[in-house]
Each structure stands twice: as C-alpha cells, then as structure tokens.
Amino acid sequence: MSWRDKLGRLDTKYTPYLVIAPFFVVFGIFGLYPLLYTAWVSLHDWQLIDGDQGFTGLANYTALLSDGNFWNALGNTVSLFLLSTVPQLFAALGLATLLDRGLRGRAFWRAGVLLPNVISVAAVALVFAQLFGRDFGIVNALLGFVGIDPVDWRAETWASHLAISSMVMWRWTGYNALIYLAAMQSVPKDMYESAMLDGASRRRVFWSITVPSIRPTILFTVIVSTIGGMQLFVEPQLFDPGGTATGTGGDDRQFQTLVMYLYEKGFRLFDAGYSSAIAWVLFLVILVVAVVNFAVARRIASKG
Amino acid sequence: MGTKRLTRSGPVAYAVLVVVLLASVFPLYYSFLIASKDNSALGDAVPSLVPGGNLFDNLTRVFDTVDFWLAMQNSLVVAGTVAISNVVLGTLAGFAFARLRFRGGNALFLVVVGTSMVPTQLGVIPLYMLMSDLDWYGTLQAVIVPALIGAFSVFWMRQACEESVPYELVEAARVDGCSVLKTFWHVAFPAVRPQAAVMGMFTFMTAWNDFFWPLIVLDPNDSPTVQVALSTLASGYYTDYSLMLSGASLAVLPVVAIFILLARQIVGGIMQGAVKG
Numbered sequence: 001m002s003w004r005d006k007l008g009r010l011d012t013k014y015t016p017y018l019v020i021a022p023f024f025v026v027f028g029i030f031g032l033y034p035l036l037y038t039a040w041v042s043l044h045d046w047q048l049i050d051g052d053q054g055f056t057g058l059a060n061y062t063a064l065l066s067d068g069n070f071w072n073a074l075g076n077t078v079s080l081f082l083l084s085t086v087p088q089l090f091a092a093l094g095l096a097t098l099l100d101r102g103l104r105g106r107a108f109w110r111a112g113v114l115l116p117n118v119i120s121v122a123a124v125a126l127v128f129a130q131l132f133g134r135d136f137g138i139v140n141a142l143l144g145f146v147g148i149d150p151v152d153w154r155a156e157t158w159a160s161h162l163a164i165s166s167m168v169m170w171r172w173t174g175y176n177a178l179i180y181l182a183a184m185q186s187v188p189k190d191m192y193e194s195a196m197l198d199g200a201s202r203r204r205v206f207w208s209i210t211v212p213s214i215r216p217t218i219l220f221t222v223i224v225s226t227i228g229g230m231q232l233f234v235e236p237q238l239f240d241p242g243g244t245a246t247g248t249g250g251d252d253r254q255f256q257t258l259v260m261y262l263y264e265k266g267f268r269l270f271d272a273g274y275s276s277a278i279a280w281v282l283f284l285v286i287l288v289v290a291v292v293n294f295a296v297a298r299r300i301a302s303k304g
Numbered sequence: 305m306g307t308k309r310l311t312r313s314g315p316v317a318y319a320v321l322v323v324v325l326l327a328s329v330f331p332l333y334y335s336f337l338i339a340s341k342d343n344s345a346l347g348d349a350v351p352s353l354v355p356g357g358n359l360f361d362n363l364t365r366v367f368d369t370v371d372f373w374l375a376m377q378n379s380l381v382v383a384g385t386v387a388i389s390n391v392v393l394g395t396l397a398g399f400a401f402a403r404l405r406f407r408g409g410n411a412l413f414l415v416v417v418g419t420s421m422v423p424t425q426l427g428v429i430p431l432y433m434l435m436s437d438l439d440w441y442g443t444l445q446a447v448i449v450p451a452l453i454g455a456f457s458v459f460w461m462r463q464a465c466e467e468s469v470p471y472e473l474v475e476a477a478r479v480d481g482c483s484v485l486k487t488f489w490h491v492a493f494p495a496v497r498p499q500a501a502v503m504g505m506f507t508f509m510t511a512w513n514d515f516f517w518p519l520i521v522l523d524p525n526d527s528p529t530v531q532v533a534l535s536t537l538a539s540g541y542y543t544d545y546s547l548m549l550s551g552a553s554l555a556v557l558p559v560v561a562i563f564i565l566l567a568r569q570i571v572g573g574i575m576q577g578a579v580k581g
Binding site for chain 2 (some may be wrong): 123
C-alpha cells in the first residue's frame with residue numbers, strides 16, 4: 001500500500017471524530033462539568049469568594065426545607081409557569097389552525113406572529129414594565145376606560161404574576177404556533193376529506209384528527225416550555241426596575257422565582273453552596289414537572 | 305363541498321390575525337414611542353400614541369449614562385464570533401454525522417441530541433468559579449467560548465446535509481482522492497450554504513439577546529454586552545422610562561432589521577426544524 005492510500009485510510013477513519021470533537025469538548029467543559037460540580041458544591045459550606053469552608057453533607061438541603069423564601073419562590077415559579085404555559089399552548093394551537101387554512105400573504109402572517117420571539121427578553125421586560133405601570137401604564141389606562149380601578153401590578157402577587165405571564169405569552173405564542181403549523185401541514189389531507197364526507201364539524205375534526213395527529217409535537221412543546229418556564233428569570237427580574245440590584249422580586253418577594261433566588265443567594269450574598277443546592281432542587285422539580293406534564297399531555301392528546 | 309369548507313378562511317380568520325399581529329407589534333411601537341418622549345410626558349392620564357420630539361435627547365442621554373457604543377460593539381463581537389463558529393463547527397459535525405460512516409456515529413449523535421435536554425443554566429455557580437480560575441471574569445471570551453458550538457447547530461446542519469448533500473457526490477469526490485475536509489469544503493458546504501446562513505442568523509440573534517450568563521460573568525459597570533447595559537439603565541434610583549426604552553429600542557434594532565430582511569427564510573427554518581407529527 002502506498003503512503004497515499006495509508007493516509008487516505010487514516011483520514012477516513014479519524015477525521016470524523018476530529019470534526020465532531022469540538023462539540024463534546026465544549027459541552028463537557030462548560031455544560032456537563034459545571035452541572036455535576038454543582039452537586040459537589042451543594043454538599044459544602046462554600047462561599048463564592050472565600051471558597052470551600054468544609055463539607056457539610058446535606059445541611060444546605062435541610063436548610064432549604066425550612067426556608068420560607070425558598071417555598072415562596074417555588075410557589076411563584078409554579079404559578080408563573082402554569083399561568084403562562086397553559087393558555088399559551090392553547091392559544092398557539094388555535095393560531096396554528098388559523099394559519100393552516102388557505103391564506104393570502106401567508107409568509108407575512110407567519111413572520112408577524114414570530115416577530116415577538118426575536119426581541120430580546122431584556123427589552124421585552126422593560127417595555128412591559130412600562131405597560132404595566134401603576135400610575136402611567138397603558139394597561140391601567142385601558143382598564144380605566146371600562147371602569148376598573150388602577151391595579152398596582154408590582155405590589156400584588158396575582159397581579160404581578162399575570163403581568164409577567166403576559167410577557168412570556170407574548171414572546172412565545174407565535175413561535176409555538178409555527179411549530180404546530182409545521183406539524184399540521186404534514187397531516188394527510190385525505191383524512192380531513194373523509195371526515196368532511198362523514199359530515200364532521202370543524203371542532204370535531206380539530207379534536208379527532210388534528211390534535212391526535214400532531215401529538216409528538218405537542219409533547220415536545222410541553223417539555224420545552226416546562227424547562228423554560230421553570231427557569232424563568234429575566235422577565236420577573238427586570239419587571240421591577242430598580243429592584244435589579246437586589247433581585248428579590250418585589251418588596252415581599254411576591255414574584256421572586258427559583259432562579260432569581262438562586263441568583264440572589266449565589267451572586268448577591270455569595271453563598272455558593274446554598275445556591276447550588278437550589279440549583280439541584282430546581283433540576284429535580286423540572287424533572288418531576290416535565291414527567292407529570294408529559295403524562296397529562298399524553299392523555300389529553302390521545303382523547304377523542 | 306370537499307375540504308374547502310375547512311381550508312377556506314373567512315373574514316373572521318383575517319380579523320383574528322390582524323388583532324394578533326397588532327398585539328405582536330404594539331409593545332415594539334410603544335417602546336419607540338416612549339423613547340421619543342420626555343419622561344414627564346408619561347404622566348398624562350391617557351397616554352398619547354403620537355411620537356414626541358425627544359428621541360435624540362433621550363438617545364444622547366443613553367450614551368451619557370452607559371458606554372452604549374462599546375456595549376453594541378461587544379455584542380457584535382460576541383454574536384458574530386458565536387455565529388461564525390457555530391456555522392463552521394456545526395456544519396463540519398453535521399456533515400460527519402450525516403454523510404461519513406464511523407464507529408459509534410449514531411450513538412454519539414443521540415448523545416448530542418440528549419444534551420439539549422440538560423438545563424446547563426443550573427451549572428452557573430461552578431461555571432462562574434471556572435471563569436474566575438481562568439481569569440476570564442469580565443472578558444468577552446467568558447461569554448463566547450461556552451457558546452462556540454451547540455447541540456442545535458449540529459442537529460440542524462446534520463438535517464441540512466441529509467437533505468442537500470447526495471451520497472453519490474461525496475463518494476465521487478472520495479474516489480477522486482479528495483480528503484474528508486476537502487470533500488466537505490468543495491462538495492458539502494456549498495450545498496448547504498442556505499441552511500447554514502439561516503442557522504448563523506439564529507445563533508447570532510440568540511447570542512445578541514442572551515442575558516443571564518453575561519449578567520453574571522461580565523462587569524455591568526465596565527464593558528458588558530448590550531443586554532446587560534440595558535439592565536444598568538433600568539437600575540437607576542428612579543425609573544426613567546424614556547431612557548430605558550430608548551436603550552431597549554436601540555438594542556432591538558439590529559435584530560429586528562435582520563429579521564425583516566430574512567423573515568421568509570427564518571420562518572421557513574423554524575417550520576422545517578419542528579418535530580413532525
């Protein structure tokens with residue numbers, strides 16, 4: 001065999017590994033290693049600046065269990081997640097069926113609904129903070145037209161949750177609608193035709209054909225929005241302009257999420273061990289919520 | 305009758321879409337609106353929807369408050385580098401997974417897909433410590449390097465290669481004595497250039513819009529990215545909305561411009577990337 005053939009063989013055999021290596025190196029160092037190391041840090045009294053102050057076992061976790069602020073943040077996170085994800089995915093389904101019909105200027109409508117998704121979440125949060133201002137916000141002005149007293153959107157728990165959820169919905173509904181639309185377009189058209197011949201109504205066709213046919217896509221969006229929703233940070237953090245420095249999510253922590261609490265403990269109070277414990281509990285919560293969601297979505301999608 | 309009854313859109317459908325579209329655009333318009341006004345004009349009981357004349361004053365104040373040019377420049381460096389690197393490394397890896405046969409290829413690809421389920425945000429504490437150890441705190445490479453290549457890019461470009469790079473061409477090039485990298489460069493890359501461009505835009509936008517990690521690892525008072533600079537505008541003692549939203553409008557501008565230019569491709573891209581039902 002000539003040296004050329006040999007070289008060619010080596011090339012065929014090893015170059016593939018060489019070109020996929022960067023992904024694994026980057027993910028290993030900056031993704032996997034920090035995630036696993038978080039578990040180790042969470043078992044220590046570990047200060048962000050002074051470093052390791054000694055192994056403490058599960059002390060951080062037991063402290064979390066009796067930490068009112070932690071439970072508050074957990075409750076807020078779940079509440080915000082439910083308020084934003086559930087209506088959002090239903091709205092996206094509805095929007096997708098509209099977009100799935102024969103429309104003039106299809107590309108225009110599709111681009112229009114996607115536009116909010118390309119705006120940075122930091123900018124969105126600042127705009128919505130203004131829209132939901134107590135004294136000069138346009139939402140309160142509109143409510144005034146129909147005779148509703150101004151709402152102090154930051155001070156009250158429910159009001160703040162509604163405002164923050166509206167930001168999340170605004171940003172993600174169109175994106176999810178496009179994903180549903182893509183799936184809907186691969187549903188065989190003759191299924192619709194035979195349903196029509198049987199005299200099925202639009203509603204009936206939607207629940208009996210469309211939804212079951214795009215089930216994998218629905219499950220996918222549920223999982224992705226669960227992971228995103230449980231890690232909510234920027235929207236509530238910037239909803240309280242001026243509060244960014246403390247990151248407590250309102251004076252009484254009425255809209256502090258778990259990631260905000262993680263940030264406060266880790267990067268404001270420098271308690272890395274405690275913060276890491278929050279991270280791991282959050283990870284477990286995400287897993288549990290994702291599994292529950294998966295089960296629920298599967299049942300909903302397989303009905304009818 | 306047929307499917308017409310289902311697929312035709314009446315005026316109600318268009319009406320709903322118009323409302324949705326207005327709701328999509330309104331917050332954007334509103335931020336430009338506030339950016340054009342004097343902060344005291346916000347005290348009107350009923351906000352006026354006509355722009356004011358203070359846009360340039362407000363923009364000047366943005367540049368006086370934080371070094372916004374530097375922040376824009378930093379964001380451009382970060383997002384540009386991340387986009388180029390994801391295109392190059394992502395296309396290489398995608399090509400390998402789609403068109404090269406090697407032991408464990410399929411399993412390794414499954415690992416790549418699986419990693420996108422891992423919430424890497426939760427590792428921020430050790431990641432921050434790692435950056436401090438490397439002496440990277442406050443530097444742009446702390447934001448750039450972890451984002452050089454992601455699972456999304458590999459996945460996306462593998463799909464693109466499956467669609468647009470015929471096996472026969474790859475094999476013909478190999479028979480002619482092209483090395484793997486040469487085959488990639490002369491055969492595969494030209495074929496997937498459109499998909500690579502869309503993917504590059506995606507990663508550019510994502511990097512431009514990123515907030516959480518830059519907020520942690522960059523010094524907000526030194527030379528952060530645009531998004532972190534925005535949060536600095538917001539954290540003043542009293543809330544100056546016209547200042548904040550002038551900054552926000554500026555930060556949004558490049559991304560909206562890219563989006564409007566490439567909307568068709570980007571929308572097509574999202575539709576393609578969706579999990580088929």
